[in-house]
Amino acid sequence: MSRDVILSIKNLSKNYELSGAFTRGKDVVHAVENISLEIHEGETLGIVGESGCGKSTLGRMIVRLEDPTDGSIFFEGRDLAKESSRALRLIRKRLQMIFQDPYASLNPRRQIGKIVEEPLRIHGMGKQERRAIAIDLLKKVGLDENSYEKYPHEFSGGQRQRVVIARALSLNPKLVVADEPVSALDVSIQAQVLNLFKDIQRELGLTYVFIAHDLGVVRHVSDRIAVMYLGKIVELAPADDLYEKPAHPYTQALLSANPRMDESDSRVRIILTGDIPNPINRPDGCVFNPRCPKAADICRTTAPALLQIGTRQVACHFPD
Ligand code: ADP
Ligand code: MG
Numbered sequence: 001m002s003r004d005v006i007l008s009i010k011n012l013s014k015n016y017e018l019s020g021a022f023t024r025g026k027d028v029v030h031a032v033e034n035i036s037l038e039i040h041e042g043e044t045l046g047i048v049g050e051s052g053c054g055k056s057t058l059g060r061m062i063v064r065l066e067d068p069t070d071g072s073i074f075f076e077g078r079d080l081a082k083e084s085s086r087a088l089r090l091i092r093k094r095l096q097m098i099f100q101d102p103y104a105s106l107n108p109r110r111q112i113g114k115i116v117e118e119p120l121r122i123h124g125m126g127k128q129e130r131r132a133i134a135i136d137l138l139k140k141v142g143l144d145e146n147s148y149e150k151y152p153h154e155f156s157g158g159q160r161q162r163v164v165i166a167r168a169l170s171l172n173p174k175l176v177v178a179d180e181p182v183s184a185l186d187v188s189i190q191a192q193v194l195n196l197f198k199d200i201q202r203e204l205g206l207t208y209v210f211i212a213h214d215l216g217v218v219r220h221v222s223d224r225i226a227v228m229y230l231g232k233i234v235e236l237a238p239a240d241d242l243y244e245k246p247a248h249p250y251t252q253a254l255l256s257a258n259p260r261m262d263e264s265d266s267r268v269r270i271i272l273t274g275d276i277p278n279p280i281n282r283p284d285g286c287v288f289n290p291r292c293p294k295a296a297d298i299c300r301t302t303a304p305a306l307l308q309i310g311t312r313q314v315a316c317h318f319p320d
Contacts, residue, residue, distance in 0.1 A: 012071035046222030113148030237312030
């Protein structure tokens, strides 16, 4: 891809130390482990994996809601760890996050318009100007002007997520991390909201990191997709390549659990056995080995590096 790199992550890790009545000394959760990747201006990078694999932690670090334990994040070429708090405040405006639950993320006692313009108020913009921008944003996400005076309970889940999107756009961001933004919505509404994301991206030239737990949702919005397992990226590929020829056994398993509608799809269904391993007691060698149909001796002792193979990166001793 020839587009400029907007965000670059190097060897990023996040550990959580657990302490409490039920933990021995200090247990450490390796939520994200040594992830490096680049995100290009105007693209959508999908991030997929089962619950608990570290997607949200990675997303929160990207928008600086969370500090990494290790590694660095460069936004437009600047190392965010080395910026002054004042510079970081300005940079943060350009990095926005949208969360899964549109019910939890809107204050029920505030008017929709006030919710959308709140980030502008915090940044010191005057009343008239704020209102004009908020109304403009509401229209942009497909809501009408008189939504401004209404309250969250007057809206459906899909409409609320439109409000959340409008609020995230108020500070004119460059990069938006959307963390399972349609997971809480009815399937019939999901496609509309996904289309809205795409339309807005085209209009504003935004870059997206789009997180989902299943491959079906990210397929149509993503240019490239990273598959995560236990805090690591196991495969990263252009979206079409990933769906047509998944190389990692875990990607293959995720895809086969998510069969396509057409009957001609002859791929064998792979059922993953066993639970997702515990991120406190991770297996030696390849983190996927206890559930992998291909696991051999080397997989139990040696972690495979994420290597470039053609258009993709794969971390597997026996990639297809
Ligand atoms: P995902 O979004 O893929 O479901 P998360 O990033 O939320 O995964 O979590 C990754 C791992 O880190 C999980 O094991 C989770 O329990 C743990 N974790 C996340 N946030 C915290 C926290 N604040 N304190 C302790 N553990 C956490
Ligand atoms: Mg999550």
